[in-house]
Every structure is written in C-alpha cells, then in structure tokens.
Amino acid sequence: MPQSKRSVLLEVGGALAPLFHAGITDLDLDEDITSLGLQVLALVVCKAGEDSASQMLRELKRIERNLPNATTVVVLNYYAGDPIEAIRYVDGDTRKAFLGATKRYPVIKMPRVRPRSMAIFERLQALPSTVVSWHVDNYAEAIRRTGRPRDEAKILVKDIAEWSGIMQDEIVRILPFLSGARDG
Numbered sequence: 001m002p003q004s005k006r007s008v009l010l011e012v013g014g015a016l017a018p019l020f021h022a023g024i025t026d027l028d029l030d031e032d033i034t035s036l037g038l039q040v041l042a043l044v045v046c047k048a049g050e051d052s053a054s055q056m057l058r059e060l061k062r063i064e065r066n067l068p069n070a071t072t073v074v075v076l077n078y079y080a081g082d083p084i085e086a087i088r089y090v091d092g093d094t095r096k097a098f099l100g101a102t103k104r105y106p107v108i109k110m111p112r113v114r115p116r117s118m119a120i121f122e123r124l125q126a127l128p129s130t131v132v133s134w135h136v137d138n139y140a141e142a143i144r145r146t147g148r149p150r151d152e153a154k155i156l157v158k159d160i161a162e163w164s165g166i167m168q169d170e171i172v173r174i175l176p177f178l179s180g181a182r183d184g
Contacts, residue, residue: 048081117159
C-alpha cells in the first residue's frame with residue numbers, strides 16, 4: 001500500500017471462494033477493514049469460456065456484497081483464448097453481464113505465453129523476475145534449471161520477460177503507485 005509500503009496478497013479461487021466469503025461475512029471483516037482504513041484490491045480472473053465467465057460474474061457479486069469498499073479489477077487471462085471473443089458464443093444474459101462487467105471494472109489483459117514456455121515455467125516454481133535474470137550469465141542458469149538446450153532456455157527466458165513486462169505495465173496502469181514514481 002502507498003502509505004505503509006506493505007501489502008498482503010491472498011489468493012482465493014475455485015472451491016475455496018465460497019469459504020473465503022463465508023469467513024468475511026461470519027467475522028464481519030468488512031467493518032474491521034473499513035474502520036482500519038485498509039485498502040482491499042480484488043483481482044477476479046476469467047479465462048475464455050462460459051463456465052469461467054459465469055464464475056467471474058458470481059465472484060463479482062460476492063465481492064460487491066461482502067467487500068463493498070474493495071477496488072475490484074477483472075483480469076482476462078488469454079491462456080485458453082480470448083475471453084472477449086469467446087463470450088460472443090455464450091447465451092445472451094451471461095454475455096450481456098460479462099460485457100457490462102468489463103465496462104464497469106478496470107480490466108487487465110493477461111497475455112498468453114507460448115504453451116511450451118508456460119509448461120516449463122510452471123514446473124520451475126520460480127518467480128518471473130528470477131527467470132528473467134537468467135539472461136545475465138548467457139542463459140547458463142536457465143539451461144541448468146530446465147535441462148534444455150540453450151536455444152530453448154533462451155526462448156523461455158525471453159517469453160517470460162515479455163509476459164512479465166506486459167503484466168507489470170498492466171498492473172501499474174491500474175495501480176499507478178506501484179510504479180515507484182514519487183509525487184512532486
């Protein structure tokens with residue numbers, strides 16, 4: 001957060017989302033969050049497809065109800081295709097609600113990473129910044145960690161660097177205080 005230079009990230013998704021919201025309402029956390037002046041940022045991720053769009057819409061309603069002072073951002077994940085293009089083939093009510101949500105909330109577009117690079121990246125369990133740093137030693141660390149030839153290791157590093165840069169730009173666009181720029 002801008003004031004404290006600290007933040008907390010809670011990742012809640014899938015089957016745990018109802019439990020998370022039950023905890024918020026049972027413990028009346030919104031009142032405590034408001035009285036403490038905490039800022040809550042909810043990132044709701046949606047992939048291409050009707051199930052994901054419906055889940056996104058349910059989650060947005062829960063956040064509006066349970067954390068009305070949260071800043072909510074829709075993250076469109078292009079991993080399985082373009083969510084905006086895919087919504088064209090969904091029934092009218094879901095399509096209309098989805099498109100309305102993308103107009104109402106700020107939207108971050110999470111680009112697709114080459115499938116081979118994403119598969120390797122997910123197995124590495126390393127931060128994007130760590131993978132990007134592997135270019136420094138002429139990709140030796142990337143070669144060692146992936147077990148791949150230099151060309152493949154280099155492609156991985158470049159793919160993750162490109163994806164990471166785009167995501168950083170998107171996040172700073174929504175949360176400009178993360179840019180590190182000082183006012184005045």
